[in-house]
Amino acid sequence: MDSAVGTDGLLKLLEYYYKLGFRGFLVSGGFNADGYLPLGSEHLSTLREFKRGKEVFLSVHSGLMPRELLDRAMEVFDLVDFEVPPSDRYVKEGRGLRRTCGDYLSLLSYVVNEYGEDRVAPHVVIGSSLSTAEEDLNIVEEVGRVTSRLVVLLVAMGSTPPEVSRVVAPFEVARRYFKEVALGCMRPRSLGKVFEELVLEGYVDRVVNPSRRLMGELPAELYGSCCSLPVASLGTFRLGLGQGRGLG
Known part of the structure; x- marks a missing residue:
């Protein structure tokens, strides 16, 4: 940048x-x-x-x-990339703000109601030491009640990666609420195989910087853009078709 x-x-x-x-x-x-x-x-x-x-x-x-x-x-x-924190503690200690998750959800709801789902892409941080597993799931559900177009899930980075269950469960919940689920650019490389399985099992529709394995397994459209763009705006950034071998 x-x-x-x-x-x-x-x-x-x-x-x-x-x-x-x-x-x-x-x-x-x-x-x-x-x-x-x-x-x-x-x-x-x-x-x-x-x-x-x-x-x-x-x-x-x-x-x-x-x-x-x-x-x-x-x-x-054209678009607001909007972070939604997983807990009030995350807002206070991670962002240094005297605000709450409710403030973020309120502003997200305002943008959706005034401008439409295609104008905002919520980014939810999961697996943070400043939130609990339950709070991660709750915030994904709360965002899903506001907008259903797409959610970008970001996995907290740290010296110790979150447990696999804390990573997987929010994707399972997101799959029920959103038309598209994106695996964002912030994620620990040490959990690469976990992310690959989430994609291969159908819990993820968009991946930033997919691994060589995914490129080989799945035929997919490639785009030179942020993962949050609405479908109608992706054409300009299309790079081509990744030639995977398929899963059959």
Whole structure:
């Protein structure tokens, strides 16, 4: 991920990658003390200027943006990649915020109701030492009651990976609630075989950086994009068909 200083730097960076052929851009950065990306009107104007006349896809890590700012951001961005924490303890100790999971669910519900499911992709962290197995399952269910398009599951990284059961169970629950389940980019490599089995058993529809084994076993469409994009927007980023041997 590249950084940009000021609006001029942001525009130059976007134009640079656009000329190289890139058509999708994720805007992220450090959140403020209130837990959101502090985009100013000058940033949104720059992004709007860059987007004008181009077929590009812009997404954002918003955090807990105030609704007024989020509404203005939604005029520019095509998608919000929205983290939903697994527990209040995770919010307090992991994010340093005096907020609750309910605050995140409330904002997620607002985006879905005002802009539709295709405009937001919830990312749920599982297996954290700051949440329990029960809390992991509960938050997946809670998110599934708000939106059913897609969920991105992220597995907590640490010196000791979570137990296999803590990883598998949330995917089983997600399969019941969501049309598509994505295995996100944050996951411990030591559990690679567990993730492969989840995919092969049908609990996962999208995988970031699939293993060689999966590429060999499963014929699948390959895309050069974030795993959270709605189906209607994926065509621009299609790379081709991975030639797997199949499972029969």
